[in-house]
Amino acid sequence: MQTPLDALAQDAGEYAARYGVPLDEALRRLRAQEESVAATDAIARRFADRLTGIAIEHMPDYRIVVLLKGDAPVPEERLFVGGMAVPVLYRTGAAATRGEVVAAIERHQPALRANLPHAPSLGLNQRTGEMVVTVDQDDVELYGHDALLTDLTLNIGVPVRLRSVDRVANLSVEGGARVVGVSNTDGRRYACTTGFVVTDGARAGVVTAAHCPDALSYVDQDRRELPLTFIDQWGWGYQDVQLHLAAEPLRPYFFADTPKTRSRPVTGSRGRHSMRAGDFVCHRGERTGYSCAEVELTDFAPSGDLCGGDCTPTWVTVAGPVCRSGDSGGPVFVGTTALGLVKGASYAADGGCNFFYYMPIDFLPRGWTVLREGVTPLPVPPSPRP
Missing domain, CATH: 3.30.300 (GMP Synthetase; Chain A, domain 3)
Incomplete structure (x- = not known):
């Protein structure tokens, strides 16, 4: 089991390799990234009538850039977060909010x-x-x-x-683990990835993507398949999530590393309105394992009929190069903070990953929230779907 510090240090190792900075600097920056969320949320409220976007810049220096409509200048500020002073630069002249x-x-x-x-x-x-x-x-x-x-x-x-x-496609008990099932549509067997353990205050369940098969079994470390009880699925517009209950007790942990040897606790969550371009986030999928990259687009509407019709502009994209079919439903996170569930991806002709996109954690089924460490739901037996 990883502590929150261990978890963030693992992500910082990926950050250090990507941006060529020492590990201690990478750790400071990721702490600053998380600790600055409240401040950038306040900036968004302060400039609600002018705000176009907020972005994290990693090179040549770490800073936050706020883009505003109109020409009225705003002086530079500094945030003291994560043990460092982070400049906040205001750029004006945007054509639209x-x-x-x-x-x-x-x-x-x-x-x-x-x-x-x-x-x-x-x-x-x-x-x-x-x-x-x-x-x-x-x-x-x-x-x-x-x-x-x-x-x-x-x-x-x-x-x-x-x-x-070249093409856009859908990516076809702890979080970040393997679940398998047979599709009612074509009779084929598919694999997906569990996201996070969730609770309605009385029960604990595990979520994955709605476009995965309804009848799923959890595959444990010994390759045993443990049947899950399907509760319901939500797959329209802004959601791609289904919920299952298990006979075994569920804990607020998820696998983050590729070989699934280390579990992380969930200590918090961050919604889509607090996501910024350039946020460094990670995900784990059954096909690709563990990887990290930057947020690209917010307010993203995927193409085609992947949401039972038009998708709403509520999804978030993350830059490649790592995503594959089978990652669907997997957790998106940074440290021990839950961000969302993988839905789909855009692939290049050679099979490479242009970007993947995820459902923000805001859109879990109504009444359900991510189970956090220290919270124990009452042991209520699962009920089958009517």
């Missing part, structure tokens, strides 16, 4: 789906204030990059960046 970009996503999503051969995905880049329209490479070759970008810019009314990918 975060709310205006999100409204444009919701307003133009149906027309973009109808007018392009392959439905695009849409999201907000908090660094630049742009709506990022991710389209299939075939559509770019059909219409031409410049012509397509010009058309989007004229019609949408907020800054637009066009990004092309």
Whole structure:
């Protein structure tokens, strides 16, 4: 079992390798990342009528950048968090606020789906204030990059960046572990990853992605399959989650390392409105193991009918290069803070991962929250779904 400090130190090792800084500096920065959330939430409230985005910059120095609409300047500030002084820089001149970009996503999503051969995905880049329209490479070759970008810019009314990918696909008892089941749709056997242990105050269950099979068995360290009791699934618009109960007691831990030899406790959670571009986050999947990368887009609406129709702009994307089918439902976290559950990914032609996206922890089933260390639900036996 890892302590919260051990858990953060493991993530700091990934941070140090990615950005070429000493391990102690990486640990300070990750502490500052988490301790600065309350401050950036306060900044968002203070500039609610002007805010376009908040981003973490890691190079050449660690700092927070706030992008605002309008030209009225705001002086630089400093936050003393994580044992370091973090500059907060205010950049002005953005053409649209975060709310205006999100409204444009919701307003133009149906027309973009109808007018392009392959439905695009849409999201907000908090660094630049742009709506990022991710389209299939075939559509770019059909219409031409410049012509397509010009058309989007004229019609949408907020800054637009066009990004092309080869293809976008859905990623098809402790958290971060393997569950297997047979699909009712095609009769094939699939593997997914458990997310976090959750509670409604009386019972404890485990969650994974709704698009995984309903009838699942938990695979333990000895490769034994332990049947789980399916409660329900929620897979529309802003959710991709299903809930299972187990006969065995469930604890508020999840696997983070690839070989599943170390468990982490859950000590807290962070919702989507507090996520910033550049936040360094980690995930664990059954196919890819443990990896960490930066948050790219917030307020992201995945493409196609992956949400039983249009997806709402409430998902969060994380840069590749690590994601594969079988990671679905897996935990997204930093240290011992729960952030969400993996839903899907965009893949390159060679099978590489462009980015994956996750459902924020805000959208667990109503009445259920992440089980935290020190909380013990009452032992109520599971009831089968009516």
